[in-house]
Amino acid sequence: MHDCREDFPMVNDLSGWDFVFAFAKYGDEWRIQRRLFEQSFNVKASRKFEPQQCLASGDLLKWMLSSPDDFLDHFRRMTGEFIMDFTYGIDVQPLNDPYVTLAHDALQTLIIAGVPGRYLVDSFPILKHIPTWFPGAGFKRQAQKWRKLARGMMELPFAETQRQMGLGIARSSFASDSLNLLKDMDAGHAFFQERHVQTTAGTIYLGGTDTTVSALGTFILAMLANPEAQKKAQLDIDAITGGEALPTFQDRDSLPYISAIVKEVLRWQPVAPFAIPHRLTTEDEYGGYRLPAGSIVLGNAWALLHDESVYPDPHAFKPERFMLNGQLNAAVPDPEAAFGFGRRMCPGRHMANSSLWIAFAYILATFEIQKAVDSEGKVIEPTYEYQSGLGK
Ligand code: HEM
DSSP states (O other), rough: OOOEOOTTTTIIIIGGGGGGGGGOSSHHHHHHHHHHHHHHHSTTGGGGGOOOOOOOHHHHHHHHHOOGHHHHHHHHHHHHHHHHHHOOOOOSSSSOOOOHHHHHHHHHHHHHHHHHHHHHHOOGGGGGOOOOTTEEEEEEEEHHHHHHHHHHHHHHHHHHHHHHHHHHHHOOOOOHHHHHHHHHHTTOSSSOOHHHHHHHHEEEEEEEHHHHEEEEEEHHHHHHHOHHHHHHHHHHHHHHHTTOOOOGGGGGGGGGGHHHHHHHHHHHOOOTTTTEEEEESSEETTEEEEOOTTTTEOOOOHHHHTTTTTTSSTOOGGGGEEEEEEEEEEESOOOOOOOOOOOOOOOOOOHHHHHHHHHHHHHHHEEEEEEOOOTSSBOOOOOOOOOOOTTO
């Protein structure tokens, strides 16, 4: 299948998100940024960020201890801190960090602008050319305001990394490492330019925050839905650490059940049940149906991950389905569809898997996750409801 992305004039052309390579059409610009990204975040290279992942997960435990009920806020804060750290080498401030706040506000506008069918201009792209003052052009005035946030989110943290590099105090991060690489490369041989580092870095925050937070939230629900899984994971961790220390990435092979929990969290409640829509660049055929070029294709990750013939009893949270004789069972397919499809498959999946693994392991080593009780001591059953984000 030859696929790219659909047009989204309200998001890309008007609201300033055309720098995000996750929304880019297939072509040289997408290829350059994807390659630049994969250079830092392939399975081997992404291991370099493990110290930052441990640091952020350690902070998470402190915040959870001080106010356990606010766990979702802590997940957001941890993810923001971690992504700013490994993308730009920026230490975020404990409260109301300007970079995290700007990125958060910008993402809220994307969630509104990205709803398919909300803006007429997405169906009739010609409308993007009408003057801003024209009656009915309120969407253009709105987009002009939002554009400042989207651009700010891409430009300001990047400028901070450049400032630190100028002073010689920048630490290793995606942005500083890539800029240093560019400096060392013979101008004729570099496959990317400075602006690609800026736009790719801007895409990382967008691709990595809400997705990771959602999976962390699902983990809490999963531990409530299956307390035996929690107990088993805790016993496994204690057997390795003696209950005296936090697990480390070196323990990953000895703790396959935690890896099974990561897989099952991603399978049970996929973060993006239809991934991001793909658009066919050439005609294709599927199951006897002709799909003309330009068709929008939604990959149904939910159906694949709840296929009974592959994952029996698919609606239950059962990490054991990925295990055999105390080890991961290679015969059970990984829930890859949780990360999308084909050449647009999530390039941040190795980071996502390891961030989730260490956060789950830290939480399980130190906390007991239980259902809340009301003032009369009666257990409150969770509703297991989700809120939609982008693409509602
Ligand atoms: C649990 C965490 C995550 C999940 C479930 C997830 C899922 C996805 C999905 C479903 C897609 C769309 C794939 C498609 O179009 O078929 C995607 C794309 C993408 N993700 Fe992730 N993601 C996660 C974490 C991350 C992280 C941590 C990063 C960055 C470090 C990241 C960066 C990206 C980027 C850049 C794209 C666009 C790829 C392209 O269009 O070529 N993601 N992700």
